[in-house]
Amino acid sequence: MYVCDGSFYEVAAYIQGFAAAMTESPFGGENRFAFNEYVTLACGFPAKLAWPFVLKKATQTDEDAIAKLHTLLSAYIEAVDGNRVAQLLSTERMNGSIRDAEPQVICWRLFSRALHRGDQIEIEKHALQRDDIQILWSSSYPADVIPKMDEIAESYSIPVLFVSDDGMRSRVMAPDFGEIDLEMLDGSWKIDPSPIIRQRIYANTKTQEIA
Structure with missing residues (x-):
């Protein structure tokens, strides 16, 4: 998508707008809550935070943030297609427990x-x-x-x-x-x-x- 050549917040705004318009998408409608939890947990942040803020904090540059978002989006969409979202979130919660031992x-x-x-x-x-x-x-x-x-x-x-x-x-x-x-x-x-x-x-x- 052309927007991926822009800043991270432009990309995030595009995805959030798409999710709001396409409620049946993997990260739209009710799915947006699971997607937000997945991204925040995968980055080691509290799930109550918004995923754009978390990705920006978890990376050094816009390029890094966009790349990480692409990876997480791909994994999440695959989980939705395979009806494995609950398993995906469970794995990230377990990983969070391991990170907590730092x-x-x-x-x-x-x-x-x-x-x-x-x-x-x-x-x-x-x-x-x-x-x-x-x-x-x-x-x-x-x-x-x-x-x-x-x-x-x-x-x-x-x-x-x-x-x-x-x-x-x-x-x-x-x-x-x-x-x-x-x-x-x-x-x-x-x-x-x-x-x-x-x-x-x-x-x-x-x-x-x-x-």
Whole structure:
């Protein structure tokens, strides 16, 4: 198609427009939900995100994004034709469980649990030292809410966006916080809590203004 010579978002817009008009297509109508889940899972992202955003985040260039979309579209259409969509999604969910064992993801999950509890020892164990880091353990969720917060956090996929060539830096996509950087320090991954600290400071400032 001529549109494949354009930018990735042009290609994505074309496909979304086609899907909206052709509801019986493999990725139109009700099928669009399964297609969105397949693409997001295949890229290691939470299924609640939109597939164009995920593909753009998961690749470096428009050319890479279009190529990956072509591959995923082909696999998905073959699955639809063979009535294997449920099997395809099941495989990607299983792959997601395997990806979840990556050390950067484990580091984030442990850090997230510590945030819920305002646990200074665990936060400092998994985070780099930054100015105002103490704000991260200055409060916690109520004890009866913490298990639910843990459950919600554990239900999200945490994609690893990149790892540096020297293996010393990495980045994950964390629910509610966006892109989070990590650094390797003394053989262990450490979270850079800077964006979370800024978010807490901003929230506290707004609360004080209202009060």
